[in-house]
Amino acid sequence: MPFEFQGKHVTVAGLGVSGVPAAKVLHGLGARVTVVNDGADERARAQAAELEALGITVRLGDGDTLPDGTELIVTAPGWKPTKPLFTAAGQAGVPVWGDVELAWRLRRPDSAPWLAVTGTNGKTTTVQMLASILKAAGLRTAAVGNIGVSLLDAVTGDEEYDVLAVELSSYQLHWAPSLRAHSAAVLNLAPDHLDWHGSMEAYAADKGRIYEGNHIACVYNVADKATEDLVREADVEEGCRAIGFTLGSPAPSQLGVVDGILVDRAFVENRHKNAQELAEVSDVNPPAPHNIANALAAAALARAFGVPAAAVRDGLRAFTPDAHRIAHVADVDGVAYVDDSKATNTHATEASLAAYESIVWIAGGLAKGATFDELVAGAAKRLRGAVLIGADRALIREALARHAPEVPVVDLDRTDTGAMLQAVQEARRLARPGDTVLLAPACASMDMFTNYNQRGDAFARAVRELGA
Template sequence: MGSGQVTDWQGKNVTVAGLGVSGIPAAKVLHGLGAKVTVVNDGDDARARAQAADLEALGIAVRLGDGATLPEGTELIVTAPGWKPDKPLFAAAREAGVPVWGDVELAWRLRRPDAAPWLAVTGTNGKTTTVQMLASILEAAGLRTAAVGNIGVSLLDAVLGEEQYDVLAVELSSYQLHWAPSLRAHSAAVLNLAPDHLDWHGSMEAYAADKGRIYEGNHVACVYNVADKATEDLVREADVEEGCRAIGFTLGTPAPSQLGIVEGILVDRAFVEDRHKNAQELAEVSDVNPPAPHNIANALAAAALARAYGVPPKAVRDGLRAFTPDAHRIAHVADLEGVAYVDDSKATNTHAAEASLAAYESIVWIAGGLAKGAVFEELVAKSAKRLRAAVLIGADRGLIREALARHAPEVPVVDLDRTDTGAMLAAVQEARRLAVAGDTVLLAPACASMDMFANYNQRGDAFAEAVRELGAGA
C-alpha cells in the first residue's frame, strides 16, 4: 500500500485554515518539513493572538481576522475539519485549482511506507465508544495500538511520532471524511446514519456521501448496520479492493457474513470456516458495559473490525470486559428512593437520545438545549410509551414541548423557562418530584449544550452535582 507521500515539501507554499486543535499541529509539522506555511484564521481575539505569536516565533506567517482570502502563491490548503465547504476561501481555491486537504488527509499522506493500517469508524452516534472498544480489543490481542482521529492521540502524532503501532483504531467525523479524498482503510464501519450537521453539509445526501467515503478502497471488510439500510447502501456504492467483503452487525440472529446475538451471546458468522453452518462465540452480552441495546451494537461493530484484522475470539471478550465508557455516556450517577439517575449528556442529537431512551422502561426525561435544526416528532413518537414525565430546559425546549403535546399528550411536562446554569438543579428537583420507585430520571437532552453550558461535559457534571445535592438533603 503506497503511502502517497509528497516527498519534497521544501519551499512548498501551504495555507493552513484555522488555529484550532488540528491547525496548529499541522502548521508546525509542515513548517518542520520545510514548507512555507501561512495560517489564516477568521477570529482575532486574545487567544488567537497568543497562538499566532507562538507560531510566528517559529517563522510561520499568521493572518488573523482574514479567513476568506487565498494567500498569494498557495499550492495547497490544509483545513480544520469544521470549516464549511462553502467558505469563500475554498471557492477561491477551486478557481485557482488548489487542492484542499483536511488533517486526516495530511496524516494519511505523511505516513511512513511501513505505516500501521487503519481500522476506521464513523456514524452519527457511537463513534468514540466503538473506537475505544476496538482499541481495547486490539490491546487484549497483544497488538500495539491507539485510539486516534477525533479522539485520543492526534493522527499526526500517531503517524509521525516515535512510537511504532501495529494497527490504529481511527474515529472519523463526516467533516474529516469530506476533506480526505485519498484515505484507504484496511476495514471500516459506518455505525448508523441520522440527520446531523446538515447546516454544514447542506443536505442529508451530502452528509451520507461524506460518511460513505470511509468505505472507498477498503481492503478486507466494509462493516454496516443491518438495522440501518442507509449504511448498507453506502457499502454497495463504494469502490473497494478486490475481495473486500460486506459484513453486517445486528442485534438479532446473524445471517452468514454477519455478527449478531444468539441467546445472550455475541457470535460471529463472518470470519469463520464455513459460515453457512458455523458460528463462533465471542463474548456474552453481560461483558458489554453498559449492556444497553445501542452499546451492544457498538460492541458488535468493534468486534467485526477486530475480527477483520484477524484478532482471536478470546481477545474480543477480554477487550470488551476491560473497556470502561467515557463520562456522560449513559453513566449511572445514583439511586435515590428507588429511582435511578442516569447522565447521558452526550446524547446531543435526536438519534443518540432515541437510543438512550430505548434502554429504560419508565423514564422521567430531562431534555432540551440547542436543536441545531433538528425535529423531535419521530423521537417522541417512538419513545412515548416509555415516558412517565418530561422536564424541559434550554433555548429550543419549545420544539420538544410541541412534539410531546402531539405524540404523548398524556405525559406530564414541566417547562422550565430557563437557560441559566442553575436550571439543572431545578430540573433535577422537578424530576425527583415526578418520579416513583422503579423509574429512571434520564438526562438525554437530544440537543447541543452551548446555550447554557460550555459543552456536554459541563452539562453532565451539573446534572451529577444536582443529583448529589438531592442525595445529601434526602
C-alpha cells in the same frame, strides 16, 4: 506520486487543535507555511505568536482570502466547503486537504494500517472499545482521530504501532480523498450537521468515503439500510467483504446476538453452518441496545484484523465508557438517575430512551434545526414524565402535546445553569420506584452550559444533592 513539501507554499486554514500541529509539521518538512484564521482573540494571538517564533506567517482575522502563491491548503475539519477561501482555491486549481488527508499522505511505507469508524452517533465509544480489544490481543495500538492521540503525532512520531483505531467525522472525511483503510465501519446515519454539508445526501456521501478503497471489510449496520447502501456504492479492493452487525440472530457474513451471546458468523470457517462465540451481552458496559451494537461493530473490525475471539471478550470487559454516555450516577429512593448528556441530537436520544422501560426524561437545549415528533412518538409509551429546559424546549413540549398528551410535562422557563438542580428535583417528584430519570437532552448545550460535559456534571451534582 508523494507530495513534495520542500519549498512549497502551503496555507493552513484555521488555528486550534489541528491547525497548529499541521503548521508545525509542514514547516518541519520545509514548506513555506502561511496560517489564516477568522478570529483574532487572545487564544488565537497566543497561538500566532508561537508559530511566528518558528518563522511561520500568520494572518489573523482574514480566513477568506487565498494567499498569493498558495499551492496547497490544509484545512481545519470544521471549515465549511462553501467558504470563499475554498471557492478561490477551486478557481485557482489549488487542492484542499484536511488534517486526516495530511496524516494519510505522511505515513511511512511500513506504517500501521487503519481500522476506521464513522457514524452519526457512537463513534468515540466504538473506537475506544476497538482499541481495548486490540490491546487485549497484545497489539500496539491507539485510539486516534477525533479522540486520544493526534493522527499527525501517530504517523510522524517515534512510537511504533501495529494498527490504529481511527475515529473520523463527516467533516474530516470530506477533506480526505486519498484515505484507504484496512477496514471501516459506518455505525448509523441520521440527519446531523446538515447546515455544513448542505443536504442529507451530501452528509451520507461524506460518511461513505470511509469505505473507499477498503482492503478487507466494510462493516455496516443491518438495522440501518443507508449504511449498507453506502457499502454497495463504494469502490473497494477486490476481495473486500461486506460485514453486517445486528442485535438479532446473525446471517452468514454478520455478527449478532443469540441468547445473550455476541456471536460471529463472518470470520469463521464455513460461516453458513458455524458461529464463533465472542462475549456475553453482560460483558458490554453498559449493556444498552445501542451500546451492544457499538460492541459488535468494534468486534467486527477487530476480527477483520485477525483478532482472536478471547481478545474480543477481554477487551470488552476491560472497557470503561467515557463520562456522560449513559452513565449511572446514583439510585435514590428506588429511582435510577442516568447521565447521557452526550445525547445531543435526536438519533442519540432515541437510542438512549430505548434502553429503559419507564423514564422521566430531562430534555432541551439548542435544537440545531431538529424536529422531535418522530422521537417523541417512538418513546411515548416509556415516558412517565418529562422535564424541559433550555432555549428550544417549546419544540419538545409541542411534540409531547401531539404524540404523548397523557405524559405530565414540567416546562422550566429558565436557561441559567442553576435550572438543572430544579429539573432534577421536579424529575424526582414525577418518578416512581423502578423508574429511570434520564438526562438525554436531544439538543446541544451551549444555551446554558459551556459543553455537554458541564451539563452532565451539573446533573450529577444535583442528583448527589438529592441523596445527601
